[in-house]
Amino acid sequence: xxxxxxxxxxxxxxxxxxxxxxxxxxxxxxxxxxxxxxxxxxxxxxxxxxxxxxxxxxxxxxxxxxxxxxxxxxxxxxxxxxxxxxxxxxxxxxxxxxxxxxxxxxxxxxxxxxxxxxxxxxxxxxxxxxxxxxxxxxxxxxxxxxxxxxxxxxxxxxxxxxxxxxxxxxxxxxxxxxxxxxxxxxxxxxxxxxxxxxxxxxxxxxxxxxxxxxxxxxxxxxxxxxxxxxxxxxxxxxxxxxxxxxxxxxxxxxxxxxxxxxxxxxxxxxxxxxxxxxxxxxxxxxxxxxxxxxxxxxxxxxxxxxxxxxxxxxxxxxxxxxxxxxxxxxxxxxxxxxxxxxxxxxxxxxxxxxxxxxxxxxxxxxxxxxxxxxxxxxxxxxxxxxxxxxxxxxxxxxxxxxxxxxxxxxxxx
Numbered sequence: 527x528x529x530x531x532x533x534x535x536x537x538x539x540x541x542x543x544x545x546x547x548x549x550x551x552x553x554x555x556x557x558x559x560x561x562x563x564x565x566x567x568x569x570x571x572x573x574x575x576x577x578x579x580x581x582x583x584x585x586x587x588x589x590x591x592x593x594x595x596x597x598x599x600x601x602x603x604x605x606x607x608x609x610x611x612x613x614x615x616x617x618x619x620x621x622x623x624x625x626x627x628x629x630x631x632x633x634x635x636x637x638x639x640x641x642x643x644x645x646x647x648x649x650x651x652x653x654x655x656x657x658x659x660x661x662x663x664x665x666x667x668x669x670x671x672x673x674x675x676x677x678x679x680x681x682x683x684x685x686x687x688x689x690x691x692x693x694x695x696x697x698x699x700x701x702x703x704x705x706x707x708x709x710x711x712x713x714x715x716x717x718x719x720x721x722x723x724x725x726x727x728x729x730x731x732x733x734x735x736x737x738x739x740x741x742x743x744x745x746x747x748x749x750x751x752x753x754x755x756x757x758x759x760x761x762x763x764x765x766x767x768x769x770x771x772x773x774x775x776x777x778x779x780x781x782x783x784x785x786x787x788x789x790x791x792x793x794x795x796x797x798x799x800x801x802x803x804x805x806x807x808x809x810x811x812x813x814x815x816x817x818x819x820x821x822x823x824x825x826x827x828x829x830x831x832x833x834x835x836x837x838x839x840x841x842x843x844x845x846x847x848x849x850x851x852x853x854x855x856x857x858x859x860x861x862x863x864x865x866x867x868x869x870x871x872x873x874x875x876x877x878x879x880x881x882x883x884x885x886x887x888x889x890x891x892x893x894x895x896x897x898x899x900x901x902x903x904x905x906x907x908x909x910x911x912x913x914x915x916x917x918x919x920x921x922x923x924x925x926x927x928x929x930x931x932x933x934x935x936x937x938x939x
Contacts (some may be wrong), residue, residue, distance in 0.1 A: 571685015717884030828840025
């Protein structure tokens with residue numbers, strides 16, 4: 527049985543722990559509710575640059591010392607900036623004798639952004655963003671999110687390189703001081719460790735950090751968007767091939783919970799159902815596509831659900847009709863009770879697989895708390911409690927089809 531322990535420190539930091547003494551590793555994940563969608567249109571990519579900079583050194587620990595510690599104490603570490611969060615993950619074989627909490631809390635909350643490091647990280651980030659433009663799928667998804675959330679497509683590929691080139695240190699420090707605050711953060715620890723010892727260490731290190739300032743109002747657009755059809759020309763070398771990307775704007779996780787407690791679980795189920803139905807029709811039955819799946823991104827304040835297919839150019843219109851036909855059938859309640867039962871069995875296996883990796887588990891715990899403010903156990907039980915009627919209600923409310931507002935159709939070849 528998986529056990530989760532949660533604690534909110536006096537400074538507002540959320541802590542979630544899941545000890546598992548059968549594992550030979552432990553992982554620590556720390557995240558902030560601050561991502562690419564939070565950046566204003568004039569400062570796109572600021573959150574991403576801050577993520578690159580925070581381990582550049584503090585008054586107490588230089589960049590060289592931080593790097594030496596991480597290389598010696600961890601088997602893996604990384605930082606990631608996504609649409610709605612910035613996260614840092616660390617995997618260790620031995621958590622009991624490590625100073626990981628002392629060092630990570632110092633790096634994340636007391637970075638001084640050395641000028642020499644800023645120049646290097648600007649160049650690294652610009653190269654990373656430029657590389658993202660080489661992926662057709664990344665471009666198509668960035669255009670989808672750009673339209674639904676009123677951000678530039680470039681920002682959603684990592685940032686605006688023109689802004690990154692000229693941004694000054696004081697601008698970074700201003701946003702850093704607002705968003706990198708303990709009351710805007712979560713720390714998750716999974717794997718082999720002593721619970722009481724880790725709670726004491728986290729409280730002693732992260733609990734000393736003061737709340738910096740009130741978090742700014744969200745810049746994430748959550749209002750309605752008009753239906754839009756967009757056609758793109760891409761660098762796809764296979765000229766006879768088209769992509770079909772249909773996106774549906776969703777309310778955020780909090781809004782779903784306020785409407786119906788099971789809506790979040792229902793929409794996650796619908797994501798898998800749409801993938802299965804489109805793959806079945808477009809690929810297995812009709813032979814029109816070699817790729818057909820759906821994707822979802824659900825944040826605290828907004829989100830989207832999409833379907834993505836790759837077809838031959840001559841099959842484009844027929845494939846679009848099938849996509850909208852399948853979504854409409856699901857919205858009208860054509861949902862199988864047997865499939866739901868089988869999905870619940872598969873989810874149990876997926877959970878068991880997740881628990882075999884301390885890193886995957888700590889990241890799952892972090893995401894659950896950052897976005898949904900619930901433990902993975904709570905979310906898992908919500909799914910187990912789902913009925914077909916719950917899913918039909920969510921489908922009727924949230925699914926869109928051809929021509930309806932809060933949706934966008936993107937085709938490219």
